[in-house]
Amino acid sequence: MKILIKLGGTLLDAADTRESLTRDITALARNEEVVVVHGGGKQMTRFLAERGVESQFINGLRVTTPDVIDAVVKVFAGSVNAQLVTAFRVAGAQPVGLSGLSAGLVDAVQLDPKLGQVGKPVHSDGRLLNVLVESQYLPVVACVAGDAMGAIYNVNGDQMAVACAVGFNAQALVFLTDVEGVMDQSKTIFPKLTAAQARQLIQDGIATGGMQAKLEAALSALDQGIGQVLIAPGARPGIIRSLAAGELIGTKMVLQ
Numbered sequence: 001m002k003i004l005i006k007l008g009g010t011l012l013d014a015a016d017t018r019e020s021l022t023r024d025i026t027a028l029a030r031n032e033e034v035v036v037v038h039g040g041g042k043q044m045t046r047f048l049a050e051r052g053v054e055s056q057f058i059n060g061l062r063v064t065t066p067d068v069i070d071a072v073v074k075v076f077a078g079s080v081n082a083q084l085v086t087a088f089r090v091a092g093a094q095p096v097g098l099s100g101l102s103a104g105l106v107d108a109v110q111l112d113p114k115l116g117q118v119g120k121p122v123h124s125d126g127r128l129l130n131v132l133v134e135s136q137y138l139p140v141v142a143c144v145a146g147d148a149m150g151a152i153y154n155v156n157g158d159q160m161a162v163a164c165a166v167g168f169n170a171q172a173l174v175f176l177t178d179v180e181g182v183m184d185q186s187k188t189i190f191p192k193l194t195a196a197q198a199r200q201l202i203q204d205g206i207a208t209g210g211m212q213a214k215l216e217a218a219l220s221a222l223d224q225g226i227g228q229v230l231i232a233p234g235a236r237p238g239i240i241r242s243l244a245a246g247e248l249i250g251t252k253m254v255l256q
Contacts, residue, residue: 006161009039010178024240026091039157040080060213064116077142100145108145119153124167158217176234181250229253
């Protein structure tokens, strides 16, 4: 089974959580075809703050000026990716650090001039992922994309995960995040969420910011034929093993 796992940057910031996840994903990759996409928003915000740059967001997406895109490459495709690749090696995997720039894995266009160099994925070429996975390597992809003309874009990690999942022809897409799942107005977790319900949560202003961006990405994945989309708490001990065993944790999204 082809599985794409998206790791939120908050999960990667804590060494114990990072080590636990890489260990369990490595075990899963021995029996399934796995690709990992990671964010790094928390690390990026800290990196910018240390340099006196205040992070600005519009609908959960980081406004990316020319100075910020330079930091995006250094943090997402540099330090965060290298740290995660190293953790996977320690866990016994054969990880390969990549970004959307690698062999045109993910091409993007500017999403909105107000956001600066924030990209919207428009094409994904999954051949590199397939070549690596077939040779027992574990692709670890940072959420940076570009185009054949030399542009570089900061891409929301969830959108990046969808693009890679589609290019990879994944059968399941798992968003591991720092919340327990998708919640309604009373903070109750939806064990199952239809596309119509997700759109209503966004329309009613219940799902905002990062969760709005995550739901919009998940809806895009469902629309593009990804059979299973899960939003689950990545910090829960043994979450990968539990999900692989079929336990209902977090929120499973379905078309209807």
